[in-house]
Amino acid sequence: MYQTIVMTCGVSLLSLSEKNVFAKKTSELLQLLCIGKREFSELLSKRQIDDETREVISKWIDQTKMYVAEAEREPNSVSAEYSMMYELRKRGKLGKFPRVELVLTNTVGGNIVEQLLQRLFEEHFSASVGSSYVDIDVSEPKQMNRILGEYMQKVSEKLSQGEPSSTCFAPLGGYKIMTALGYIVGSFLGYPTAYLYENSQIIHEIPPIPIHLDDRFVQQHIDLLRRCRVDAIHMDELSYREHQVISTYSSIFQQEEGYVYLTPFGEFLLEHERYKHLFETKYFATKQVIKMIEKDKQFSIDQIKELVKKLKYAERIIPDLQHEKEFEKIDQRKVKFHLYKSITGKVFRLAYQYDEAEDQLYANYLWFDHKQYEREAEKGVGLYEAYDEFQDVTHLILGNTIK
Known part of the structure; x- marks a missing residue:
């Protein structure tokens, strides 16, 4: 009996095939957007869209509520993801209140599919639904390898929420390489993989192959x-x-x-x-930074992690990593700490050092107030010297508490 189902998702739910019960509604979306099939396919692959298109799609998704019952009448004509859930229940292998974790590509199509599947799974299978997104960029091999590594880690995290004996991993959609790498993750962790052959609606359950590294x-x-x-x-x-x-x-x-x-x-x-x-990166911070982090912990931690990610993987120089150079009054000869200007709706400015060889970040001074930041930064506060002694805050940044 499967209590947890982890599945990678494609966009078969939005197919324009006559066999798909949502095809008629999807065709209506094309009419609302005034685009053809080819343009629609390109739209589903995009990562960003304009506000007008987003509003049309949002209204269309709301309208699909009244058509959800059709999916239940023709369960094998909806999508691979829906068919998997239906066949598991039909065979008595689906828990009464399962948890479903969706892994989707960070695209317009992925966002639409997430919303529709969540509604279908909650109403038809009494499931609780979670989701996460992956950015797949096939244009640059090195970058793609890192992103696929992150994808594998996300699958690992999702699978680890359940026990191997009661967890079904179903790599159904997305890029084909996601299916192959997903199976490797499942095998490495000892989880079986389930595959649905849609033409016959037969589920193949593949046991994990032992993968071990000394x-x-x-x-x-x-x-x-x-x-x-x-x-x-x-x-x-x-x-x-x-x-x-x-x-x-x-x-x-x-x-x-x-x-x-x-x-x-x-x-x-x-x-x-x-x-x-x-x-993992080691994080060190002054008392001032620690005190500021406690005021808005999750936001601060997310921004600090984002900073390290940019420092490690940015393929070009990002001005926001050295924002002190934008200040005319700062004596650049005295600068020992760079200024990070986070691009968010909230102010986050951090004076920091990063030791690339040791993979260690030193957070020296943190601002949440823009006026205070500009007033103090131009005087070199947090930039010329260490504010006070640094403490190891790795546990705080990675999810535990400061000792």
Whole structure:
């Protein structure tokens, strides 16, 4: 009996095929948007749309409420995700009040599908529904590997919410590579995978294949793994021993045009809880920063993590990481800490240092008030010297409490 179902989702729910019960309603959406099938397909793949299009889609989603009953009458003509839930219940394998975790691409189509599936699953299967998004960019291999590694980690987190014996992993939609990598995650963690062959509505349940990596490997080669995680490394910069390691562990290291970097599985591996303590960023903060974080903890932690993400993975110089250069009155020769200007609706300005070699962030001074920030920053407050002693706040940033 499955109490938790984790599924990757595509956009088959929005198919214009005559076999799809939502096809008529989807065709109406095209008419409302005044676009053809090709333009609609392109729209579903977009990450951003204008306000007018967003409003039309929102109203259309609200109108679909009255058509939800049609899906229940023709359960195998809705989508792969709906068919999976229906067949599990039909075979007596679905819990009475299951938890469904959706993993979707961060696109217009993904957003629409999330809202429709949530409504269908809640009403027809008494399910509680959660969701998370992944940004898949197929244009740049190194960037894509990192993103796919993040995707694998999200799948891991979702699966870990349930026990292997009562959790069904169904990689149904999205890019094909998401299905393949999703199965690897499931096997690595010991979870079975379920696949639905839509033409016959037959569910295939695939047991996990044992995937194991010696913990000593990670500990022995932590420096090489860290370097390949930060950037692509030219093979000429590596020792003979490192060349041997890379050749032996092709599932972790990817070679291309004389460079080596981590595969999606390698990226996932470094994020996995088993090894996370070896690779996670260390965070240090002054008493002033700690006090400010406590005023708006979740927001502050999210912004600090976003800063580190930009420092590690930005492929170009971002002015907001060194905002002190925008101040004419700041003596740049005295600056020891950079200024981070977060792009959010709320003010978040942080004076910081980042030690790339050790992967350590030092948060020196934090502002939530814009006027105070401009007044103090131009005088060098938090920029010229450490405000006070730094304390290790890694536990706070990563979700625990300060000791």
